[in-house]
Amino acid sequence: MTLAPPITAVEQVKSHPAIARLLAWNPAVIEAVKFDRDEMSVVVERSAIREACALLRDDADCPFNYLSDLTCVDWYPAEPRFEVIYHLLSIPNKERVRLKVRLSGDSPAVESVTSVWPGANYFEREVFDLFGIRFSGHPYLRRIQMPENWEGHPLRKDYPVEGYR
Amino acid sequence: MAHLSPTPALEPGQDRTMILNMGPQHPSTHGVLRVILEIDGENVVRLMPDVGFLHTGIEKTCEAKFYQQVVPLTDRIDYLCPMTNNLCYVLAVEKLLGLEIPPRAQWLRVLLNELTRINSHLVWLGTHAMDIGALTVFLYCFREREEILRLFEAISGQRMMTSYFRIGGVALEPPLDFFDRVRQFADGFDAKVDEYENLLTSNPIWGMRTKGVARITAEDAVALGASGPTLRGSGVDIDLRRDMPYTGYENFKFKVPVRTEGDVYARYLCRVEELRESNSIVKQALDGMPEGPIKADAPKIVLPDREKMKTQMEALIHHFKIITEGFAVPAGEVYQAVESPRGEMGYYVVSDGGPKPYRVHMRSACLANMQTLPKMCEGRLLADVVAAIGSIDIVLGEIDR
Numbered sequence: 001m002t003l004a005p006p007i008t009a010v011e012q013v014k015s016h017p018a019i020a021r022l023l024a025w026n027p028a029v030i031e032a033v034k035f036d037r038d039e040m041s042v043v044v045e046r047s048a049i050r051e052a053c054a055l056l057r058d059d060a061d062c063p064f065n066y067l068s069d070l071t072c073v074d075w076y077p078a079e080p081r082f083e084v085i086y087h088l089l090s091i092p093n094k095e096r097v098r099l100k101v102r103l104s105g106d107s108p109a110v111e112s113v114t115s116v117w118p119g120a121n122y123f124e125r126e127v128f129d130l131f132g133i134r135f136s137g138h139p140y141l142r143r144i145q146m147p148e149n150w151e152g153h154p155l156r157k158d159y160p161v162e163g164y165r
Numbered sequence: 166m167a168h169l170s171p172t173p174a175l176e177p178g179q180d181r182t183m184i185l186n187m188g189p190q191h192p193s194t195h196g197v198l199r200v201i202l203e204i205d206g207e208n209v210v211r212l213m214p215d216v217g218f219l220h221t222g223i224e225k226t227c228e229a230k231f232y233q234q235v236v237p238l239t240d241r242i243d244y245l246c247p248m249t250n251n252l253c254y255v256l257a258v259e260k261l262l263g264l265e266i267p268p269r270a271q272w273l274r275v276l277l278n279e280l281t282r283i284n285s286h287l288v289w290l291g292t293h294a295m296d297i298g299a300l301t302v303f304l305y306c307f308r309e310r311e312e313i314l315r316l317f318e319a320i321s322g323q324r325m326m327t328s329y330f331r332i333g334g335v336a337l338e339p340p341l342d343f344f345d346r347v348r349q350f351a352d353g354f355d356a357k358v359d360e361y362e363n364l365l366t367s368n369p370i371w372g373m374r375t376k377g378v379a380r381i382t383a384e385d386a387v388a389l390g391a392s393g394p395t396l397r398g399s400g401v402d403i404d405l406r407r408d409m410p411y412t413g414y415e416n417f418k419f420k421v422p423v424r425t426e427g428d429v430y431a432r433y434l435c436r437v438e439e440l441r442e443s444n445s446i447v448k449q450a451l452d453g454m455p456e457g458p459i460k461a462d463a464p465k466i467v468l469p470d471r472e473k474m475k476t477q478m479e480a481l482i483h484h485f486k487i488i489t490e491g492f493a494v495p496a497g498e499v500y501q502a503v504e505s506p507r508g509e510m511g512y513y514v515v516s517d518g519g520p521k522p523y524r525v526h527m528r529s530a531c532l533a534n535m536q537t538l539p540k541m542c543e544g545r546l547l548a549d550v551v552a553a554i555g556s557i558d559i560v561l562g563e564i565d566r
Contacts, residue, residue, distance in 0.1 A: 002263060003263040003495060006497075036497055036498075037260055037261070037263075037497060037499055039498075039499065039500065041498070065387055066387055066390070067390055068390075068500075068502065068509060068511060068528060069500070069511050069513065069526070069528040071513060071526040071528075073515055073523070073524045074524075085513065087500050087511070087513070087528070091387065091401065091403050094408045094409055096500070098500065117388055117389075117390065118388050118389055118536070119388060119389040119390025119391075119533055119536055120390075121536060122532055122533070122535070122536055123390075123532075123533075126532075130224075143217075144216065144217055145216070145217040145220040145565060145566075146217065146220065147217075154222060154225055155224060155225055159225075161225060161226070161228075161229050
């Protein structure tokens with residue numbers, strides 16, 4: 001059981017195709033990076049996420065053309081409370097990268113990536129349903145798993161496992 | 166389960182169209198899928214799937230359990246391929262822990278994972294053919310599936326909810342005659358696949374119901390997040406077992422069937438070919454099965470043998486600690502994806518350093534595949550919707566979790 005310590009300096013990981021592309025575009029959008037357990041995570045500035053996704057999708061050398069997964073983690077009571085997680089896969093290059101956006105607990109909202117990948121539709125609806133995060137520009141942002149008249153967002157950490165009732 | 170009243174997103178547009186509600190109790194929706202259709206005569210104008218009737222909050226439940234207690238929950242997500250769910254979760258936690266798994270456990274995992282794939286594809290083939298009207302295939306498929314379920318019962322004690330994989334290895338050494346029984350099954354199985362193909366592949370009625378039906382292009386399939394045979398049927402050559410190998414798949418030789426037509430027939434051919442490839446992997450796993458331990462050497466994480474517990478104080482203490490307090494997992498996050506029978510199944514596990522997972526998210530292949538359904542069906546006949554739903558091989562337990 002030996003785990004290498006995570007790398008958090010941008011300098012050391014700039015050879016990764018996703019980091020290289022983002023650095024060439026606008027270094028200011030990268031808030032933090034972490035290379036841990038062979039997985040690359042990048043925290044992207046909130047307002048730039050849709051453009052960053054479109055940029056990575058259309059990259060000529062290593063197109064991250066497939067959105068594997070989109071989810072969220074609630075770090076209650078810490079601030080910024082929510083992290084929206086995007087797992088991107090490059091089908092031609094067999095490469096993965098994880099993008100993150102940090103959102104405050106007070107009316108969290110982020111731009112939708114459905115215009116980049118239509119497949120983000122259901123994932124974003126699920127995050128909206130279970131975490132209460134609003135995705136601006138989403139074509140049909142309604143509850144998907146819970147009943148329409150449900151109160152609260154069950155996967156938030158301040159929501160009891162047994163429910164309110 | 167968004168809208169129980171007539172949906173605001175889908176209202177009759179012109180005088181000619183009407184709204185038809187299909188499911189959630191419709192037999193061809195494979196569980197509790199509701200599909201809202203706007204139809205003009207027999208032509209589908211718009212289609213909207215409505216999911217969530219089977220939502221049980223497994224992701225929330227996981228946050229209240231110890232890491233090892235989550236394994237039985239993962240079976241319940243996709244009940245047609247329990248071993249694949251077990252595998253994906255334990256691989257994610259092992260990656261978080263940095264655990265090395267002994268070769269025999271890895272090969273056992275591959276063997277059982279491929280048997281699970283065969284099992285799942287057999288259920289798909291039988292029910293899909295029955296939806297379209299070929300009733301006989303169902304009986305043949307379930308005959309072989311029964312044998313696989315007996316094998317699962319022999320190795321794990323359960324036919325469906327196996328929970329056989331453990332963090333750090335597998336639960337038990339297989340029974341003595343297990344490998345002989347698997348060998349017997351694998352030797353006879355290729356002939357059985359020929360039997361199914363005789364009934365369907367060149368059957369003109371089957372061809373008319375499936376060829377050119379519910380087409381989807383490679384671009385659309387990738388953009389909508391489709392994976393597995395739904396993606397490979399459209400000509401995108403990706404299989405995580407080959408391209409991003411896990412649990413020792415790099416030691417096995419197999420072909421990845423790809424078709425370019427993108428219709429129901431192409432997806433059918435991909436899956437039937439996968440049955441043969443999986444059977445070949447099963448045979449390779451039997452031939453090369455290494456000897457040795459089936460659990461990792463990590464006494465603070467893996468439960469000790471019963472025998473050691475009775476004779477060694479240390480083992481008894483470890484057992485007590487793991488059961489009552491769980492084990493701490495170093496803080497971090499991991500996304501582990503495996504190729505399930507339906508596509509890319511991914512587990513995103515976040516640890517905050519404690520004995521319970523901070524967050525477990527399952528990336529459901531079916532949920533993403535479901536988004537291709539409107540693209541496949543709009544502008545086609547109502548009867549093709551049934552063929553299309555069958556061809557993407559949905560399991561509602563996985564979609565709703």
